[in-house]
Amino acid sequence: MAKELTSRAENYSQWYNDLVVKADLAESSAVRGCMVIKPYGYAIWEKMQHSLDKMFKNTGHSNAYFPLFIPKSFLSREAEHVEGFAKECAVVTHHRLMKNPDGSGVVVDPSAKLEEELIVRPTSETIIWNTYKNWIKSWRDLPLLINQWANVVRWEMRTRLFLRTAEFLWQEGHTAHATAAEAIAESEKMVNVYATFARDFMAVPVVIGHKTESERFAGALDTLCIEAMMQDGKALQAGTSHFLGQNFAKAFDVQYANKEGGLEYVWATSWGVSTRLMGALVMAHSDDNGLVLPPKLAPIHVVMVPIFKTDEEHKTIIAKMDALKIEMENKGLSVKIDDRDNLRPGFKFAEWELKGVPCRIAIGPRDLESGMAEVARRDTLTKESIPQENLADYAVTLMDTIQKNIYQKALDFRAQHTIKVDTWDEFKEKIEQGYFLLCHWDGTKETEEKIQEETNATIRCIPIDTFVCEESGTCVYSGKPSSCRVIFAKAY
RNA sequence: CGGGAUGUGGCGCAGUUGGCUAGCGCACUUGGUUUGGGACCAAGGGGUCCUCCGUUCGAGUCGGAGUAUCCCGACCA
Numbered sequence: 331m332a333k334e335l336t337s338r339a340e341n342y343s344q345w346y347n348d349l350v351v352k353a354d355l356a357e358s359s360a361v362r363g364c365m366v367i368k369p370y371g372y373a374i375w376e377k378m379q380h381s382l383d384k385m386f387k388n389t390g391h392s393n394a395y396f397p398l399f400i401p402k403s404f405l406s407r408e409a410e411h412v413e414g415f416a417k418e419c420a421v422v423t424h425h426r427l428m429k430n431p432d433g434s435g436v437v438v439d440p441s442a443k444l445e446e447e448l449i450v451r452p453t454s455e456t457i458i459w460n461t462y463k464n465w466i467k468s469w470r471d472l473p474l475l476i477n478q479w480a481n482v483v484r485w486e487m488r489t490r491l492f493l494r495t496a497e498f499l500w501q502e503g504h505t506a507h508a509t510a511a512e513a514i515a516e517s518e519k520m521v522n523v524y525a526t527f528a529r530d531f532m533a534v535p536v537v538i539g540h541k542t543e544s545e546r547f548a549g550a551l552d553t554l555c556i557e558a559m560m561q562d563g564k565a566l567q568a569g570t571s572h573f574l575g576q577n578f579a580k581a582f583d584v585q586y587a588n589k590e591g592g593l594e595y596v597w598a599t600s601w602g603v604s605t606r607l608m609g610a611l612v613m614a615h616s617d618d619n620g621l622v623l624p625p626k627l628a629p630i631h632v633v634m635v636p637i638f639k640t641d642e643e644h645k646t647i648i649a650k651m652d653a654l655k656i657e658m659e660n661k662g663l664s665v666k667i668d669d670r671d672n673l674r675p676g677f678k679f680a681e682w683e684l685k686g687v688p689c690r691i692a693i694g695p696r697d698l699e700s701g702m703a704e705v706a707r708r709d710t711l712t713k714e715s716i717p718q719e720n721l722a723d724y725a726v727t728l729m730d731t732i733q734k735n736i737y738q739k740a741l742d743f744r745a746q747h748t749i750k751v752d753t754w755d756e757f758k759e760k761i762e763q764g765y766f767l768l769c770h771w772d773g774t775k776e777t778e779e780k781i782q783e784e785t786n787a788t789i790r791c792i793p794i795d796t797f798v799c800e801e802s803g804t805c806v807y808s809g810k811p812s813s814c815r816v817i818f819a820k821a822y
Numbered sequence: 823c824g825g826g827a828u829g830u831g832g833c834g835c836a837g838u839u840g841g842c843u844a845g846c847g848c849a850c851u852u853g854g855u856u857u858g859g860g861a862c863c864a865a866g867g868g869g870u871c872c873u874c875c876g877u878u879c880g881a882g883u884c885g886g887a888g889u890a891u892c893c894c895g896a897c898c899a
Binding site: 343344347358362414417418453482484486487488493494498500547555566567568569570602603604605606607635637638639671673674675676677678679680681692694695696697704786822 | 823856857858859860861890891892893894895896897898899
């Protein structure tokens, strides 16, 4: 089954879609561009949510919830913002259906037309800032640090499971601050939270950087992002953190009384990551046998497969596994015993590999004799014989080893696929092979557009810490002077 | 929204120049034998062939329109 993944897939995109479906993460729904997240996939998302949520709380944020519907007039208050989202909004125009007069099904009741149309939120800045207006009066109310877990709708032209669906799940943080410096610090803090999460939980190395003006969030003064490299060398924007200046405060008239008694507009940030992270997880680590999950996000850490011929053997092995399971669970592992009696061991091995379970333990008659167990690692596909009494401790350490190993693998891969390029010919050649290209850029929109037209590559970001980029040189396209390298890549 | 491909049991597919009761593999059900890397035998169940219109004695097959999905662009978290 797993082997079909690559043989039938003509390219990486199809391989990805196949993998998502076969590994039981998600599937297309009856609604165009939407997806059904299946229980196994959702379990991974929940793990992401819990880890992120903890990080948000640790940085002083609280959760709240705001409405799904946004009055059309709200969206138009901030000019750039509405322009950025206008083309992809779902609009509610009526609130009632009625029986079709001709007797066939139902139709929209024309008398139930809404006075003002409602927009299904593509992001919540407007409705949140309309609320903040009432929450913020004094400098004592600041900073206001709120996060919301929600679904949003963006009517995209083209969709792909997890990467770009019409409806997706995400979190969006919206904060208000007394000064620009505080807001900028907040947006930097949160992009670092995302980078830490990607590194420590997803085992995906990311580049932190600034977006160029043309890639900036609609309504932001600055957009920080994390960019991850997938196994085909393409980039995936995995999270963003925006410094919104006073744009929304002015549009929604959010002012506070400062210590001196004067009125000032507040400074804003917003930041978010979405179920797209699931896509990043799949594309960063998976191989032809299926998913490879980092232990920190795996719903199941250890799966145990019994091998037996007789009822008696079965009973003994399951008893042994039950005891092991309890021992491992006490050490914080999530353990599953696959006791299905209609499937052979080989089938189960393949199936759990497809689902990316980090560690598999098989115990059979041979092991009963010897007191050992066969332990297989998902990341390296290697097997080892381990004494049963050491299994629990071994599994605990193994989780750590695997987590580190797949991160290192991804990091090495990125290092091998990131190069400095200084000539246009080399740029055109390497960009087709799937690389992050560190290049000089003259800083103009025109050059950025021309390069995209000719090669389909975009500036993913102006990197901050990851690479040493501050050096003088000349633009790879125009030859004009430049003081810093940026990352060019093809992106999802 | 442009370009391309594809719609046939749950999944993956075949179906010839239009022809007779629409097939195959997987999955499913029952019984048996199996079980250390995707088992085997036997017997079963399951189809408005995407929709509508047309051509024809006869349409899964030909024509038209619609629709959905996927891929490639443009757009995007």
